Amino acid sequence: GAVVSQHPSWVICKSGTSVKIECRSLDFQATTMFWYRQFPKQSLMLMATSNEGSKATYEQGVEKDKFLINHASLTLSTLTVTSAHPEDSSFYICSASTPRLAGSLSSSYNEQFFGPGTRLTVL
Amino acid sequence: ELKVEQNPLFLSMQEGKNYTIYCNYSTTSDRLYWYRQDPGKSLESLFVLLSNGAVKQEGRLMASLDTKARLSTLHITAAVHDLSATYFCAVINNAGNMLTFGGGTRLMVKP
Numbered sequence: 001g002a003v004v005s006q007h008p009s010w011v012i013c014k015s016g017t018s019v020k021i022e023c024r025s026l027d028f029q030a031t032t033m034f035w036y037r038q039f040p041k042q043s044l045m046l047m048a049t050s051n052e053g054s055k056a057t058y059e060q061g062v063e064k065d066k067f068l069i070n071h072a073s074l075t076l077s078t079l080t081v082t083s084a085h086p087e088d089s090s091f092y093i094c095s096a097s098t099p100r101l102a103g104s105l106s107s108s109y110n111e112q113f114f115g116p117g118t119r120l121t122v123l
Numbered sequence: 124e125l126k127v128e129q130n131p132l133f134l135s136m137q138e139g140k141n142y143t144i145y146c147n148y149s150t151t152s153d154r155l156y157w158y159r160q161d162p163g164k165s166l167e168s169l170f171v172l173l174s175n176g177a178v179k180q181e182g183r184l185m186a187s188l189d190t191k192a193r194l195s196t197l198h199i200t201a202a203v204h205d206l207s208a209t210y211f212c213a214v215i216n217n218a219g220n221m222l223t224f225g226g227g228t229r230l231m232v233k234p
Contacts, residue, residue, distance in 0.1 A: 032220065043211060043224045044166075093165050097220070109154060109173070110219060117165040 001027050004096045006115035013084055014123055020080045021118045023094030029074035030096035034112060035067075038091040050077045084122040093117045125150050127214050129225035137233050139201050144228045146195040146212035154215040155195045156222070157186050159208045166211065169197075202232045 003026040013019050023033055031052050036044040048069050050056045056069035068080040077096075081088055095112040126149040136142050146155070154173055158166040170179045172188035172195060179186050183206065185198045195212055209229045213222040 034222075041229075043226050046221065046223075049221065109215075111171065112222060114158075114166045114168075119163075 002098060002111075002113045003027055004094065004113045004115040006092075006094055006118050008118060009116060010119040010121075012121045012123065015085050016083055018080055018082045019084055019120060020078055021092055021094075021120075023077045023079070023096065023115050025075045025096040025098070025113070028096070028098045030098055031074060032097040032110070033071060033077040034095045034097070035069060035077075035079050036093045036095070038093060038117075044093060047079075081120065084120070086122045089120055089122045091117050091119050125152070125214060125216055125223045127212060127223050127225040129212055129228050131228060132226055133229045133231075135231045135233065136199075136202055138203055141201065142199050144197040144199070144210055144212075144230075146197070146214075146225050148193045148195075148214045148223075151190070151193075151217065152214045153190065154219070155188050156213045156215075157184075157195070157197055158211045158213065160211060160227070161208050169210075199230075202230075204232050204234055206230060207232045 005024045007022045033050045035047045037047050038044045046059050047062045048056045048058045050069050050071040052071045052074050058064045066082055071077040094115045097110045097112050099108045100111040101108050128147045130145050156171050157169040159169055160166050170186040175190040177188045183200045188195045209227045211227045212225045
């Protein structure tokens with residue numbers, strides 16, 4: 001269970017075009033999805049938090065007009081990179097959050113399940 | 124602001140040896156994750172540590188958490204080549220809704 005898919009897995013596009021990446025939770029509903037970006041040999045950096053039915057919350061330094069996020073349902077969030085440029089080339093990873101029971105503790109917590117990533121190359 | 128630091132950033136070791144990766148974080152948190160990432164792939168969840176003193180083991184990897192010291196360790200026992208990957212720790216914020224990742228430790232195990 002708790003499988004997250006991303007589509008496409010890789011994309012090559014020309015500078016100035018827009019690219020849409022889909023993130024789906026396949027076997028659970030996720031009220032919150034996250035979008036990360038990872039440059040080569042670096043860590044994951046959170047770009048934005050996406051809640052179903054509301055506007056995404058963007059991290060400092062992430063242009064919301066360039067990276068459009070739509071979370072139309074409990075199983076789908078999309079990230080659109082508008083007017084892509086070579087510096088946008090990166091590995092984009094989404095995650096979807098769902099509650100998990102904390103073992104022997106009488107509490108639950110939200111766990112993030114990660115998608116397989118989308119490699120974007122802008123020429 | 125929550126900051127997470129890992130060390131070392133790069134580790135080259137021979138098969139059969141033991142080593143420890145350290146993860147320090149700057150503010151109080153009650154949940155810490157360890158992930159593995161192979162080249163070109165996404166994250167694979169290894170461990171989630173939920174309380175002070177938590178210890179989890181899977182095969183040659185063992186993770187522990189000391190919330191008072193704000194420190195987690197990932198110990199590798201008798202390393203094998205298949206363990207070569209990049210390992211990330213990630214800490215949850217106080218609101219419980221956002222992960223901050225460490226810089227990653229790139230592990231190379233030589234035959």
